[in-house]
Amino acid sequence: MKICDTCGEFIAPESTVCPYCETPQRPSPGGRTTAGPPLRTVDIEAGLPTVDEALRRLEAQLERARADGVRLIRVIHGWGSATGGGGKIRAAARRNLVAWQELGKVRSVLFGDHYTHTTPEGRDLLRRHPTLRTTERSDRQNPGITFVEV
Numbered sequence: 001m002k003i004c005d006t007c008g009e010f011i012a013p014e015s016t017v018c019p020y021c022e023t024p025q026r027p028s029p030g031g032r033t034t035a036g037p038p039l040r041t042v043d044i045e046a047g048l049p050t051v052d053e054a055l056r057r058l059e060a061q062l063e064r065a066r067a068d069g070v071r072l073i074r075v076i077h078g079w080g081s082a083t084g085g086g087g088k089i090r091a092a093a094r095r096n097l098v099a100w101q102e103l104g105k106v107r108s109v110l111f112g113d114h115y116t117h118t119t120p121e122g123r124d125l126l127r128r129h130p131t132l133r134t135t136e137r138s139d140r141q142n143p144g145i146t147f148v149e150v
Contacts, residue, residue, distance in 0.1 A: 002015070002025075003060060003061070003064050004018040004020065004021060004023065004025065009021070009057070011025070020046075020047055021043075021046040021047050023046070037070060038070070038071050038072060038129060038131050039070070039071075039072045039073075039074060039129065039131050039132065040061075040065050040068075040070045040072070040073050040074070041073070041074045041076065042057070042058070042061040042065075042073055042074070042075050042076065043076040044057045044058050044061070044075060044076065044077055044089065044093060045076060045077055045078040045089055046076075049089075051088050051089055051092045054077070054089045054092070054093065055092055055093065055096055058075065058077075058093055058096065058097075059096075061073065061075075062100075062105070062106065062148070062150060065150050066150050070150060071129070071149065071150060072129050072132075072147060072148070072149055072150070073147070073148045073150060074139070074145055074146075074147055075093060075097070075145060075146045075147075075148055076144060076145050077089050077090045077093040077094075077144065077145070077146065078090055078144045079142075079143040079144035090143075090144070093146065094109075094111060094146060097109045097146060097148055106148050106149060106150060107149040107150065108125075108148070108149040109146060109147070109148055109149075110122070110125055110146065110147040111143070111146050112139060112141065112142035112143055112144060112145035112146055112147070113141050113142065113143040114141075115139060115140060115141065115142070115145075115147060116136075116140045116141050117136060117140075122140075125147060125149075128149075129149075132147075
């Protein structure tokens with residue numbers, strides 16, 4: 001079994017499309033010996049999961065990223081309701097990520113709404129992960145994402 005790159009569900013190794021969230025999948029890597037990509041994007045809100053299901057996806061994807069040698073994860077959790085009040089998945093994901101940082105399970109957490117090249121935290125993250133420069137404009141001050149250094 002392999003895990004969907006987007007929703008985190010277990011799928012057949014030969015799958016080219018996830019049956020849960022219908023996103024295209026990369027082929028399963030065979031005996032990989034190099035470090036993984038420097039950045040992975042994980043969408044824990046795909047398919048409108050419950051909060052518990054989204055948190056399980058998040059934890060599974062963090063473990064998978066660690067095993068694959070990924071150093072940074074862009075978590076897409078959405079920002080909530082149309083009124084801008086913030087959603088339950090966003091709040092729960094952020095709460096768990098901060099707790100995991102305090103426990104040493106992740107190195108750092110930066111909420112998307114605090115991410116921009118004009119903040120010290122944003123500049124530091126861009127310095128440590130220059131691949132983010134290609135998406136800095138679209139990710140900047142985005143309340144629907146959180147960056148996690150594994």
